[in-house]
Amino acid sequence: MLQYFAADFLYTENQVFHDCALAVENGVIQDVCPLPENAEVTRFPDCALIPGFVNSHTHSFQSLLKGVCDDTDFFTWRDQGLYRYSQIMTQEDLYTGALFAFAEMLKNGITTVCDFFYINDQANDNAQAVIQAAKDLGIRMTLARTFYNWDGAPARFRETPEQAVENTLALMQLYRDDPGVSIIPAPHSLHGASMEMIEAGAALAKDQGTPWHMHVAEGQYERQMTLEKTGKSPIALLHRHGLLDGAMVGIHCVWLDESDIDLMGETGARVSYNPSSNMFLGDGVTPIKALVDAGICISLGTDGGCSNNRASIIEEMRMTALLQKSDTSRCLGAERRSGVFNGDRQWRRKFRTTVGKTCARVCRRFCGGGSYGSVDATERPFWQKPGLRLTTLRDSGCLCGG
Numbered sequence: 283m284l285q286y287f288a289a290d291f292l293y294t295e296n297q298v299f300h301d302c303a304l305a306v307e308n309g310v311i312q313d314v315c316p317l318p319e320n321a322e323v324t325r326f327p328d329c330a331l332i333p334g335f336v337n338s339h340t341h342s343f344q345s346l347l348k349g350v351c352d353d354t355d356f357f358t359w360r361d362q363g364l365y366r367y368s369q370i371m372t373q374e375d376l377y378t379g380a381l382f383a384f385a386e387m388l389k390n391g392i393t394t395v396c397d398f399f400y401i402n403d404q405a406n407d408n409a410q411a412v413i414q415a416a417k418d419l420g421i422r423m424t425l426a427r428t429f430y431n432w433d434g435a436p437a438r439f440r441e442t443p444e445q446a447v448e449n450t451l452a453l454m455q456l457y458r459d460d461p462g463v464s465i466i467p468a469p470h471s472l473h474g475a476s477m478e479m480i481e482a483g484a485a486l487a488k489d490q491g492t493p494w495h496m497h498v499a500e501g502q503y504e505r506q507m508t509l510e511k512t513g514k515s516p517i518a519l520l521h522r523h524g525l526l527d528g529a530m531v532g533i534h535c536v537w538l539d540e541s542d543i544d545l546m547g548e549t550g551a552r553v554s555y556n557p558s559s560n561m562f563l564g565d566g567v568t569p570i571k572a573l574v575d576a577g578i579c580i581s582l583g584t585d586g587g588c589s590n591n592r593a594s595i596i597e598e599m600r601m602t603a604l605l606q607k608s609d610t611s612r613c614l615g616a617e618r619r620s621g622v623f624n625g626d627r628q629w630r631r632k633f634r635t636t637v638g639k640t641c642a643r644v645c646r647r648f649c650g651g652g653s654y655g656s657v658d659a660t661e662r663p664f665w666q667k668p669g670l671r672l673t674t675l676r677d678s679g680c681l682c683g684g
Protein backbone atom coordinates (compact mmCIF):
# COMPACT_ATOMS: atom_id res chain seq x y z
CA MET A 283 0.00 0.00 0.00
CA LEU A 284 1.24 3.46 -0.84
CA GLN A 285 2.12 5.78 2.00
CA TYR A 286 2.54 9.51 1.51
CA PHE A 287 4.99 11.76 3.33
CA ALA A 288 5.02 15.52 3.07
CA ALA A 289 6.81 18.45 4.67
CA ASP A 290 6.67 22.19 4.15
CA PHE A 291 9.55 21.93 1.72
CA LEU A 292 10.82 19.10 -0.39
CA TYR A 293 14.32 19.59 -1.74
CA THR A 294 15.67 17.71 -4.70
CA GLU A 295 17.89 18.40 -7.68
CA ASN A 296 18.74 21.92 -6.55
CA GLN A 297 15.08 22.87 -6.32
CA VAL A 298 12.67 23.33 -3.49
CA PHE A 299 9.13 22.08 -3.99
CA HIS A 300 5.99 22.91 -2.03
CA ASP A 301 2.77 20.96 -1.83
CA CYS A 302 4.43 17.76 -2.95
CA ALA A 303 4.61 14.36 -1.33
CA LEU A 304 6.74 11.27 -1.47
CA ALA A 305 4.81 8.18 -2.42
CA VAL A 306 6.35 5.19 -0.67
CA GLU A 307 5.58 1.51 -0.86
CA ASN A 308 7.25 -1.03 1.39
CA GLY A 309 9.92 1.50 2.25
CA VAL A 310 10.72 2.21 -1.38
CA ILE A 311 10.06 5.62 -2.89
CA GLN A 312 7.80 5.27 -5.89
CA ASP A 313 7.27 8.85 -6.88
CA VAL A 314 7.32 12.51 -6.00
CA CYS A 315 3.81 13.72 -6.65
CA PRO A 316 1.34 16.49 -5.89
CA LEU A 317 -0.31 16.15 -2.50
CA PRO A 318 -3.00 13.48 -2.90
CA GLU A 319 -6.53 14.55 -2.08
CA ASN A 320 -8.00 11.27 -1.01
CA ALA A 321 -5.20 9.56 0.84
CA GLU A 322 -3.71 9.81 4.29
CA VAL A 323 -0.53 11.88 4.33
CA THR A 324 2.06 11.77 7.12
CA ARG A 325 3.02 15.40 7.52
CA PHE A 326 6.09 16.96 9.04
CA PRO A 327 5.19 20.57 9.79
CA ASP A 328 8.01 23.13 9.94
CA CYS A 329 10.31 20.64 8.25
CA ALA A 330 12.11 20.18 4.99
CA LEU A 331 12.41 16.80 3.37
CA ILE A 332 15.94 16.48 2.01
CA PRO A 333 18.37 13.70 1.08
CA GLY A 334 20.60 12.40 3.85
CA PHE A 335 24.17 13.66 4.08
CA VAL A 336 27.31 11.68 3.40
CA ASN A 337 30.18 12.14 5.84
CA SER A 338 33.22 11.03 3.89
CA HIS A 339 35.75 11.08 6.71
CA THR A 340 35.69 10.46 10.43
CA HIS A 341 37.37 8.44 13.17
CA SER A 342 34.41 7.39 15.31
CA PHE A 343 36.29 6.37 18.44
CA GLN A 344 37.56 9.95 18.77
CA SER A 345 34.12 11.02 19.98
CA LEU A 346 35.39 9.87 23.39
CA LEU A 347 38.27 12.35 23.12
CA LYS A 348 36.29 15.52 22.56
CA GLY A 349 37.94 18.39 24.35
CA VAL A 350 41.19 16.51 24.85
CA CYS A 351 44.17 18.68 23.88
CA ASP A 352 42.08 21.48 22.44
CA ASP A 353 44.19 24.47 21.53
CA THR A 354 47.52 22.72 21.31
CA ASP A 355 49.87 22.28 18.39
CA PHE A 356 49.48 19.23 16.18
CA PHE A 357 52.23 17.12 17.75
CA THR A 358 51.04 17.77 21.33
CA TRP A 359 47.51 16.98 20.24
CA ARG A 360 48.67 13.76 18.58
CA ASP A 361 51.05 12.50 21.25
CA GLN A 362 49.36 13.69 24.47
CA GLY A 363 45.80 13.26 23.25
CA LEU A 364 45.24 10.86 20.39
CA TYR A 365 48.09 8.39 20.90
CA ARG A 366 47.90 8.45 24.69
CA TYR A 367 44.24 7.59 24.98
CA SER A 368 43.84 5.38 21.95
CA GLN A 369 46.34 2.98 23.54
CA ILE A 370 44.07 2.26 26.49
CA MET A 371 40.71 1.97 24.81
CA THR A 372 39.01 -1.39 25.11
CA GLN A 373 36.86 -2.95 22.43
CA GLU A 374 33.82 -1.86 24.43
CA ASP A 375 35.18 1.70 24.46
CA LEU A 376 35.53 1.59 20.68
CA TYR A 377 31.94 0.40 20.33
CA THR A 378 30.71 3.10 22.71
CA GLY A 379 32.70 5.80 20.95
CA ALA A 380 31.23 4.71 17.64
CA LEU A 381 27.72 4.79 19.10
CA PHE A 382 28.20 8.38 20.28
CA ALA A 383 29.70 9.45 16.95
CA PHE A 384 27.09 7.80 14.76
CA ALA A 385 24.17 8.94 16.93
CA GLU A 386 25.37 12.54 16.70
CA MET A 387 25.70 12.18 12.94
CA LEU A 388 22.22 10.72 12.57
CA LYS A 389 20.76 13.54 14.64
CA ASN A 390 22.47 15.90 12.22
CA GLY A 391 21.07 14.20 9.14
CA ILE A 392 24.13 12.15 8.19
CA THR A 393 22.99 8.76 6.99
CA THR A 394 26.16 7.41 5.36
CA VAL A 395 29.61 7.61 6.91
CA CYS A 396 33.12 6.52 6.12
CA ASP A 397 34.94 5.58 9.32
CA PHE A 398 38.71 5.57 8.86
CA PHE A 399 39.57 3.01 11.49
CA TYR A 400 43.05 2.19 12.72
CA ILE A 401 42.92 0.62 16.19
CA ASN A 402 43.04 -2.82 14.68
CA ASP A 403 45.23 -4.83 17.10
CA GLN A 404 46.36 -6.90 14.08
CA ALA A 405 42.87 -8.39 13.80
CA ASN A 406 39.27 -7.52 12.90
CA ASP A 407 37.42 -7.77 16.21
CA ASN A 408 37.63 -4.04 16.95
CA ALA A 409 36.49 -3.10 13.46
CA GLN A 410 33.57 -5.47 13.82
CA ALA A 411 32.59 -3.77 17.10
CA VAL A 412 32.49 -0.42 15.29
CA ILE A 413 30.48 -1.89 12.44
CA GLN A 414 28.07 -3.36 14.98
CA ALA A 415 27.55 0.12 16.43
CA ALA A 416 26.64 1.38 12.95
CA LYS A 417 24.23 -1.49 12.44
CA ASP A 418 22.68 -1.04 15.88
CA LEU A 419 21.91 2.60 15.08
CA GLY A 420 20.95 2.11 11.43
CA ILE A 421 23.57 4.30 9.78
CA ARG A 422 25.20 3.02 6.61
CA MET A 423 28.92 2.83 6.72
CA THR A 424 32.08 2.21 4.88
CA LEU A 425 34.84 1.09 7.17
CA ALA A 426 38.14 2.28 5.76
CA ARG A 427 40.43 -0.30 7.33
CA THR A 428 43.75 1.36 7.87
CA PHE A 429 47.12 0.16 6.64
CA TYR A 430 49.63 1.53 9.17
CA ASN A 431 53.24 0.54 9.74
CA TRP A 432 55.11 3.60 10.97
CA ASP A 433 56.93 2.46 14.10
CA GLY A 434 56.40 5.82 15.83
CA ALA A 435 52.69 5.05 16.16
CA PRO A 436 51.16 2.88 18.91
CA ALA A 437 51.79 -0.83 18.34
CA ARG A 438 48.10 -1.62 18.17
CA PHE A 439 47.79 0.50 14.99
CA ARG A 440 50.56 -1.37 13.20
CA GLU A 441 50.60 -4.35 10.88
CA THR A 442 52.83 -5.67 8.17
CA PRO A 443 51.57 -5.19 4.61
CA GLU A 444 50.78 -8.91 4.48
CA GLN A 445 48.73 -8.75 7.69
CA ALA A 446 46.88 -5.65 6.55
CA VAL A 447 45.95 -7.20 3.21
CA GLU A 448 44.94 -10.52 4.75
CA ASN A 449 42.82 -8.96 7.51
CA THR A 450 41.18 -6.41 5.23
CA LEU A 451 40.32 -9.08 2.69
CA ALA A 452 38.81 -11.24 5.43
CA LEU A 453 36.71 -8.31 6.64
CA MET A 454 35.57 -7.58 3.06
CA GLN A 455 34.44 -11.16 2.68
CA LEU A 456 32.60 -11.07 6.00
CA TYR A 457 30.42 -8.12 4.89
CA ARG A 458 30.30 -8.80 1.18
CA ASP A 459 26.56 -9.41 1.17
CA ASP A 460 25.65 -6.76 3.71
CA PRO A 461 23.86 -3.91 1.90
CA GLY A 462 24.61 -1.41 4.66
CA VAL A 463 28.32 -2.04 5.14
CA SER A 464 31.35 -1.93 2.91
CA ILE A 465 35.05 -2.26 3.57
CA ILE A 466 37.82 -0.43 1.75
CA PRO A 467 41.59 -0.27 2.26
CA ALA A 468 43.01 2.92 3.75
CA PRO A 469 46.77 3.35 3.90
CA HIS A 470 47.09 5.92 6.67
CA SER A 471 49.33 8.54 5.05
CA LEU A 472 52.78 9.03 3.61
CA HIS A 473 54.09 9.37 7.15
CA GLY A 474 52.01 6.55 8.66
CA ALA A 475 52.53 3.93 5.97
CA SER A 476 55.54 2.87 3.91
CA MET A 477 55.30 3.03 0.14
CA GLU A 478 55.11 -0.77 0.14
CA MET A 479 52.13 -0.53 2.50
CA ILE A 480 50.42 2.13 0.38
CA GLU A 481 50.93 0.11 -2.78
CA ALA A 482 49.52 -2.98 -1.05
CA GLY A 483 46.38 -1.04 -0.07
CA ALA A 484 45.90 0.43 -3.53
CA ALA A 485 46.44 -2.96 -5.15
CA LEU A 486 43.86 -4.58 -2.88
CA ALA A 487 41.37 -1.84 -3.74
CA LYS A 488 41.98 -2.39 -7.43
CA ASP A 489 41.67 -6.12 -7.06
CA GLN A 490 38.39 -5.79 -5.15
CA GLY A 491 36.99 -2.92 -7.22
CA THR A 492 36.71 -0.48 -4.31
CA PRO A 493 37.92 3.05 -3.72
CA TRP A 494 40.74 3.60 -1.23
CA HIS A 495 41.32 6.47 1.17
CA MET A 496 44.49 8.08 2.48
CA HIS A 497 45.37 11.26 4.39
CA VAL A 498 47.35 13.34 1.90
CA ALA A 499 49.24 16.60 2.42
CA GLU A 500 47.32 17.37 5.59
CA GLY A 501 50.05 19.21 7.47
CA GLN A 502 52.73 21.39 5.97
CA TYR A 503 55.33 19.20 7.65
CA GLU A 504 54.31 16.20 5.56
CA ARG A 505 54.84 18.09 2.31
CA GLN A 506 58.24 19.32 3.47
CA MET A 507 59.27 15.91 4.73
CA THR A 508 58.27 14.25 1.45
CA LEU A 509 60.03 16.91 -0.60
CA GLU A 510 63.22 16.52 1.42
CA LYS A 511 63.19 12.72 1.23
CA THR A 512 62.14 12.24 -2.37
CA GLY A 513 62.33 15.58 -4.16
CA LYS A 514 58.62 15.20 -4.91
CA SER A 515 55.46 16.63 -3.40
CA PRO A 516 53.12 14.06 -1.81
CA ILE A 517 50.83 14.10 -4.86
CA ALA A 518 53.73 13.90 -7.33
CA LEU A 519 55.21 11.02 -5.35
CA LEU A 520 51.95 9.09 -5.45
CA HIS A 521 51.70 9.77 -9.16
CA ARG A 522 55.25 8.52 -9.73
CA HIS A 523 54.22 5.24 -8.14
CA GLY A 524 51.13 5.03 -10.36
CA LEU A 525 48.76 5.50 -7.46
CA LEU A 526 46.71 8.49 -8.56
CA ASP A 527 43.43 7.59 -10.20
CA GLY A 528 39.71 7.78 -9.69
CA ALA A 529 39.81 5.14 -6.97
CA MET A 530 41.94 7.29 -4.67
CA VAL A 531 40.25 9.67 -2.27
CA GLY A 532 42.82 11.99 -0.71
CA ILE A 533 41.76 13.16 2.74
CA HIS A 534 42.45 16.87 3.41
CA CYS A 535 44.86 17.70 0.53
CA VAL A 536 45.75 21.06 2.08
CA TRP A 537 49.30 21.53 0.82
CA LEU A 538 49.00 21.34 -2.95
CA ASP A 539 50.67 23.38 -5.65
CA GLU A 540 49.37 24.01 -9.16
CA SER A 541 51.07 20.98 -10.66
CA ASP A 542 49.60 18.76 -7.93
CA ILE A 543 46.13 20.03 -8.76
CA ASP A 544 46.75 19.48 -12.48
CA LEU A 545 47.86 15.90 -11.78
CA MET A 546 44.77 15.23 -9.68
CA GLY A 547 42.52 16.68 -12.35
CA GLU A 548 44.18 14.61 -15.10
CA THR A 549 44.03 11.36 -13.16
CA GLY A 550 40.58 11.78 -11.62
CA ALA A 551 41.84 11.56 -8.03
CA ARG A 552 39.32 12.76 -5.47
CA VAL A 553 39.28 14.77 -2.29
CA SER A 554 37.54 14.60 1.07
CA TYR A 555 37.50 18.12 2.48
CA ASN A 556 37.35 18.58 6.27
CA PRO A 557 37.47 22.33 6.88
CA SER A 558 36.66 22.37 10.60
CA SER A 559 39.38 19.85 11.35
CA ASN A 560 41.90 21.75 9.21
CA MET A 561 41.19 24.89 11.21
CA PHE A 562 41.17 23.05 14.52
CA LEU A 563 44.60 21.54 13.91
CA GLY A 564 46.00 24.66 12.28
CA ASP A 565 46.73 22.80 9.06
CA GLY A 566 45.82 25.52 6.59
CA VAL A 567 43.29 26.00 3.81
CA THR A 568 42.70 23.48 1.03
CA PRO A 569 42.48 25.28 -2.35
CA ILE A 570 38.92 24.21 -3.02
CA LYS A 571 38.23 26.74 -5.75
CA ALA A 572 41.22 25.55 -7.77
CA LEU A 573 40.25 21.91 -7.20
CA VAL A 574 36.71 22.60 -8.36
CA ASP A 575 38.04 24.40 -11.45
CA ALA A 576 40.18 21.34 -12.20
CA GLY A 577 37.04 19.19 -12.17
CA ILE A 578 37.99 17.27 -9.06
CA CYS A 579 35.25 15.47 -7.17
CA ILE A 580 35.09 16.77 -3.61
CA SER A 581 33.12 15.49 -0.66
CA LEU A 582 32.85 16.84 2.86
CA GLY A 583 33.96 15.18 6.07
CA THR A 584 33.78 16.03 9.75
CA ASP A 585 36.95 14.18 10.77
CA GLY A 586 37.09 12.76 14.29
CA GLY A 587 35.65 14.14 17.53
CA CYS A 588 38.96 15.33 18.91
CA SER A 589 39.75 17.54 15.91
CA ASN A 590 36.31 19.06 15.53
CA ASN A 591 34.20 18.45 18.65
CA ARG A 592 31.09 18.13 16.49
CA ALA A 593 29.84 16.01 13.61
CA SER A 594 27.62 17.91 11.19
CA ILE A 595 27.91 18.21 7.44
CA ILE A 596 25.74 21.33 7.53
CA GLU A 597 28.41 22.82 9.79
CA GLU A 598 31.11 21.80 7.30
CA MET A 599 29.17 23.48 4.48
CA ARG A 600 29.12 26.67 6.49
CA MET A 601 32.82 26.40 7.27
CA THR A 602 33.61 25.72 3.62
CA ALA A 603 31.73 28.81 2.52
CA LEU A 604 33.30 31.09 5.11
CA LEU A 605 36.83 29.74 5.04
CA GLN A 606 37.11 29.64 1.27
CA LYS A 607 35.69 33.11 0.95
CA SER A 608 38.08 34.50 3.55
CA ASP A 609 40.98 32.81 1.79
CA THR A 610 40.18 33.75 -1.78
CA SER A 611 37.62 36.56 -1.50
CA ARG A 612 35.53 34.53 -3.89
CA CYS A 613 32.25 32.80 -3.27
CA LEU A 614 31.62 29.15 -3.89
CA GLY A 615 28.15 28.45 -5.17
CA ALA A 616 25.84 26.67 -2.79
CA GLU A 617 26.03 23.56 -4.93
CA ARG A 618 29.79 23.50 -4.39
CA ARG A 619 29.36 23.57 -0.65
CA SER A 620 26.89 20.80 -0.41
CA GLY A 621 28.21 17.52 0.90
CA VAL A 622 25.35 15.79 -0.82
CA PHE A 623 26.27 16.26 -4.43
CA ASN A 624 29.78 15.06 -4.64
CA GLY A 625 29.78 12.90 -1.56
CA ASP A 626 27.48 10.43 -3.19
CA ARG A 627 29.63 10.25 -6.31
CA GLN A 628 32.56 9.09 -4.23
CA TRP A 629 30.57 6.39 -2.64
CA ARG A 630 31.22 2.79 -2.95
CA ARG A 631 30.22 0.75 -5.89
CA LYS A 632 28.45 -1.79 -3.75
CA PHE A 633 25.80 0.73 -2.77
CA ARG A 634 25.45 1.73 -6.36
CA THR A 635 25.08 -1.64 -7.90
CA THR A 636 23.11 -3.52 -5.31
CA VAL A 637 21.27 -0.83 -3.48
CA GLY A 638 22.08 1.96 -5.88
CA LYS A 639 18.75 3.58 -5.78
CA THR A 640 18.37 3.35 -2.10
CA CYS A 641 17.35 6.62 -0.66
CA ALA A 642 15.59 8.14 2.26
CA ARG A 643 14.66 11.34 3.88
CA VAL A 644 15.85 13.73 6.46
CA CYS A 645 13.23 15.82 8.10
CA ARG A 646 14.86 18.78 9.64
CA ARG A 647 12.73 20.76 11.95
CA PHE A 648 13.48 24.39 11.42
CA CYS A 649 11.81 25.50 14.62
CA GLY A 650 13.14 24.03 17.81
CA GLY A 651 16.44 22.67 16.61
CA GLY A 652 15.61 18.99 16.77
CA SER A 653 15.55 16.69 13.83
CA TYR A 654 14.09 13.39 13.03
CA GLY A 655 13.72 10.90 10.30
CA SER A 656 16.71 9.78 8.40
CA VAL A 657 17.70 8.36 5.24
CA ASP A 658 20.16 7.92 2.71
CA ALA A 659 21.74 9.56 -0.16
CA THR A 660 24.08 7.57 -2.23
CA GLU A 661 22.77 8.25 -5.66
CA ARG A 662 21.42 11.21 -7.56
CA PRO A 663 18.78 12.09 -8.43
CA PHE A 664 17.23 11.18 -5.17
CA TRP A 665 13.57 11.65 -5.24
CA GLN A 666 12.34 11.58 -8.76
CA LYS A 667 13.32 8.07 -9.62
CA PRO A 668 10.91 5.34 -8.76
CA GLY A 669 12.47 2.51 -6.83
CA LEU A 670 14.36 4.53 -4.24
CA ARG A 671 14.30 3.07 -0.79
CA LEU A 672 13.03 5.15 2.06
CA THR A 673 14.31 4.39 5.51
CA THR A 674 13.86 6.30 8.69
CA LEU A 675 15.46 6.42 12.08
CA ARG A 676 12.07 5.52 13.38
CA ASP A 677 12.21 2.33 11.36
CA SER A 678 15.55 1.42 12.82
CA GLY A 679 14.30 1.97 16.32
CA CYS A 680 16.57 4.83 17.09
CA LEU A 681 16.07 8.43 17.97
CA CYS A 682 12.37 8.67 17.38
CA GLY A 683 11.67 12.30 16.90
CA GLY A 684 8.74 14.54 17.16
Ligand SMILES: [Zn+2]
Nearest residue numbers: 398497533585
Ligand atom coordinates in the same frame (compact mmCIF):
# COMPACT_ATOMS: atom_id res chain seq x y z
ZN1 LIG B 1 41.59 11.59 9.55
